[in-house]
Amino acid sequence: MSSLKNVLYIQTGLGVLANLFLLFFYSFTILGHRPKPMDLMSCQLTFVHILMLLTGGDIWLTNIFELLNIENHIKCKATFYINRVTRxxxxxxxxxLSVFQAVTISPSNSLLAKFKHELKKYMIYAFLCIWSLNLSFNSNLIFYVGGFTNVSDTNQMKVTESCVVFQMNYVIRGLFITVTTSRDVFLVAVMLTTSAYMVIILFRHQRQCKHLHSISHLRASPEKRATQTILLLVFFFVVIYWVDFIMSSTSFLVWMYDPVILTIQKFVMNAYPTITPLVHISSDKRIINVLKILQLKSY
Incomplete structure (x- = not known):
């Protein structure tokens, strides 16, 4: 058990450091240049992932609350709410990201082409919508979370060493699972649809470039690199999401606490926010150039 927790600490630390680096990079890029829609979305995703890592493992934020002498009941509600919102x-x-990249690379004769020049305007509306929906959608959950009080109480299930989820009415629990699952399935379906659309466009583009004997130009295309990065992120997200969803649903339905399974679940849940910055860093030429400059200066 202690070895699993050590792995979780290392994973969380690596994820937070990588996301902090990206957050600074995107912040300077946005402030210093005319920001691209993808930079604005990646910056927000990085910020969200930092909060997700800090609250998901019951490690960092818990220690901060303890230093501030904040009551355990409030600490549990705050960390659980922030984690669910960021998730x-x-x-x-x-x-x-998947939808906007699909619009960006769509051919000029497609139905999506007319949205290309107004991406930034639509993006602002989209951000306001998703932040409002997630902040309000998860607000009712804080009533069902609290500090651990009684070992023998079967109406509460531990989700961390010091926090519990109180048992819900079967109707409320079923409604919550239905709404959450419907939302998640819809978003995953949109990701898979746009990903398939981007794969088709890339395949057609590659065939055209081979016909024109200009495959080297295709390899150097920034649009292709960005599309491949987002396709990779979507693939990781879908796989990790369904593993986490199955584990979470099983624990929630059977109402059982197992510290080993809980630690593994946290590791799975933190995998995506840890992988995402590493994918961005390894695929963005601007970041690679910055790292090369920093490496040269260190010698």
Whole structure:
């Protein structure tokens, strides 16, 4: 058990450091230049993932609350609410990245082409919508979370060492699972649809370039690199999401606490916010150039 927790600490630390680096990079890019829609979305996703990592493992934020002498009951409600909101935001922003990239690379004769020049305007509306929906959608959950009080109380299930979820009415629990699952399935379906659309466009583009003997130009295309990055992120997200969803639903339905399974679930849940910055860093030429400059200066 202690070795699993150590792995979780290392994973959380790596994820927070990588996301902080990206957050600074995107912040300077946005402030110093005319920001691209993808930079604005990636910056928000990075910020959301930092909060998700800090609250998901019951590690960092818990220690901060203890230093501030904040009551355990309030600490549990705050960390659980922030984590659920950021989890929803991570899914929504990843979905937005997929949709906006599909619009960006769509051919000029397609139906999506007319939205290309107004991406930034639509993006602002989309951000306001998803932040409002996620902040309000998860607000009712704080009534069912609190500090751990009684070991023998079967109406509460531990979700961390010091926090519990109180048992819900079967109707409320069923309604919550139905609404959450419907939202998640819809967003995952949109991601898969736009991903399939982008794969088709890339395949057609590659065939045209081979016919024109200009495959080297295709490899150097920034649009292709950005599309491949988002396709990779969507793939990771869908796989990790369904593993996390199955584990979460099983624990929620059987109402059972197992510290080993809970730690593994946290590791799975933190995998996407840890992988995402590493994918961005390894695929963005601007970031690679910055790292090369920093490496040269260190010698």
């Amino acid at each position: 929803g935001l991570s899914m929504c922003i990843t979905c937005l």
